[in-house]
Amino acid sequence: MASLDTSPVVGIDFGTTNSSVALALPDGSLQFVEFPFAGALTRSSRSVLYMQKKIGVGKPASVWSGPEAIERYLATDNFEDEVQGRLIQSLKSYLAARSFNGTEIFGRHYRVEDLVAKMVGDLRRRASVELGFEVTRAVVGRPVAFVSADNDSDNAFAEERLRASLLQAGFTDVRFAMEPIAAAHTYAEGIQREETVLIGDFGGGTTDFSLLRVSPTERTVLGTTGVGLAGDAFDAKIVHYLVSPALGSDSMARSLNKVLPALPAWVYANLERWHTLSFLRTRQVMEMLRTTQKRALEPEKIAALIAVVEHDLGYRLHQAVQRVKIDLSSQDATEFVLETDAVSLREAVTRAEFEGWIAPELERMERSLDDVLQKTGVAVAQVDRVFLTGGTSLVPAVRRVFASRFGEERVVSGEAFTSVAHGLALMAANKDA
Ligand SMILES: Nc1ncnc2c1ncn2[C@@H]1O[C@H](COP(=O)(O)OP(=O)(O)OP(=O)(O)O)[C@@H](O)[C@H]1O
Numbered sequence: 495m496a497s498l499d500t501s502p503v504v505g506i507d508f509g510t511t512n513s514s515v516a517l518a519l520p521d522g523s524l525q526f527v528e529f530p531f532a533g534a535l536t537r538s539s540r541s542v543l544y545m546q547k548k549i550g551v552g553k554p555a556s557v558w559s560g561p562e563a564i565e566r567y568l569a570t571d572n573f574e575d576e577v578q579g580r581l582i583q584s585l586k587s588y589l590a591a592r593s594f595n596g597t598e599i600f601g602r603h604y605r606v607e608d609l610v611a612k613m614v615g616d617l618r619r620r621a622s623v624e625l626g627f628e629v630t631r632a633v634v635g636r637p638v639a640f641v642s643a644d645n646d647s648d649n650a651f652a653e654e655r656l657r658a659s660l661l662q663a664g665f666t667d668v669r670f671a672m673e674p675i676a677a678a679h680t681y682a683e684g685i686q687r688e689e690t691v692l693i694g695d696f697g698g699g700t701t702d703f704s705l706l707r708v709s710p711t712e713r714t715v716l717g718t719t720g721v722g723l724a725g726d727a728f729d730a731k732i733v734h735y736l737v738s739p740a741l742g743s744d745s746m747a748r749s750l751n752k753v754l755p756a757l758p759a760w761v762y763a764n765l766e767r768w769h770t771l772s773f774l775r776t777r778q779v780m781e782m783l784r785t786t787q788k789r790a791l792e793p794e795k796i797a798a799l800i801a802v803v804e805h806d807l808g809y810r811l812h813q814a815v816q817r818v819k820i821d822l823s824s825q826d827a828t829e830f831v832l833e834t835d836a837v838s839l840r841e842a843v844t845r846a847e848f849e850g851w852i853a854p855e856l857e858r859m860e861r862s863l864d865d866v867l868q869k870t871g872v873a874v875a876q877v878d879r880v881f882l883t884g885g886t887s888l889v890p891a892v893r894r895v896f897a898s899r900f901g902e903e904r905v906v907s908g909e910a911f912t913s914v915a916h917g918l919a920l921m922a923a924n925k926d927a
């Protein structure tokens with residue numbers, strides 16, 4: 495049955511790292527929903543949740559999303575024992591994980607859908623206020639391949655979970671569109687002639703490709719491919735090779751009359767997925783860390799790890815890692831710096847080292863690029879333009895893959911953080927798209 499709701503349809507990019515909402519207005523212009531953050535307005539909202547609970551108080555935890563979550567988190571002294579906080583990021587990456595149906599936080603079970611619903615519900619409320627009508631209808635982006643999806647059925651499962659979250663959050667009319675096709679609509683807005691265009695969208699969680707034949711009035715999708723890794727995977731490499739060794743991942747400790755690795759690898763795996771760092775903050779783990787510190791050959795490194803866990807420095811650690819990655823997008827070398835009252839870490843790093851660490855990921859991204867060319871039967875010489883977008887497209891090594899394959903002159907980039915929401919809004923306005 496056709497919906498009686500005739501309110502405008504918005505485009506929503508629920509990203510792994512950043513989310514945006516846009517609306518194509520009848521006069522052909524585009525309105526982005528803006529979010530207040532740190533005294534300014536931004537067109538994207540960080541895809542994070544912060545939950546906080548006072549110990550011993552029976553009330554349910556308070557939950558914030560987006561910029562507010564970060565501000566609340568930073569304003570709380572997480573070292574105070576009576577307040578417990580949990581930051582949750584990259585939730586989109588769990589949508590396809592069938593084994594992960596939720597998580598226990600402060601003694602209550604939250605389904606993935608509940609947590610995503612909180613995020614998209616806050617986006618909907620903010621959009622309704624900004625746009626001046628009750629937002630209930632949306633074209634929502636999805637990656638070609640969700641993180642950890644192994645097949646079509648996993649992707650369909652993830653999409654259904656995302657749909658359930660959106661309905662739970664008050665949306666009534668939801669249509670999905672592939673993110674790299676949305677980005678293609680943004681690119682094609684400005685073209686003058688018919689072209690074959692390859693779109694590469696490199697985000698936080700996923701890398702997506704689409705190949706289209708576009709003209710000023712027509713868009714024909716030739717094919718799409720994707721792989722569930724992007725900027726988050728690069729961050730994990732920086733933690734693994736640069737940060738974790740400074741916190742004792744290569745250190746040894748005395749055990750009876752032997753010298754053995756100080757701590758098990760899973761401790762450091764929790765650092766790589768930085769938002770799981772707060773899960774280490776249990777009595778049991780803290781005891782293990784303190785005992786290890788006494789036996790460690792480099793006790794100062796384990797002490798630094800204890801400080802990071804005890805003071806719940808996951809977000810600051812992540813910010814410091816992001817800084818390294820962003821610096822290396824424009825410089826040949828930089829320094830990882832984590833300076834707080836509790837810990838002081840400094841580690842030099844070069845772009846060449848970083849590129850060595852991410853080589854396997856770049857290789858997998860390139861295989862996905864090969865797949866889309868092969869699947870569509872389009873030869874490299876037939877591609878007129880390559881449009882790169884998404885935050886991770888700013889990494890020089892990513893761009894180089896395309897410059898060397900297609901030639902610098904064919905590669906363009908733009909709207910790194912908003913091209914998907916922009917294109918979704920165009921698709922929402924055009925019912926045939
Ligand atoms: N200057 C930069 N250099 C390198 N990486 C960057 C830069 N700026 C942002 N990033 C990275 O870009 C990623 C976020 O990009 P984007 O907002 O496009 O992702 P997303 O849309 O949230 O994720 P996805 O599309 O995978 O769901 C993060 O991993 C971030 O660290």
Ligand SMILES: [Mg+2]
Pocket residue numbers: 507509510673695696697698884914
């Ligand atoms: Mg994206």
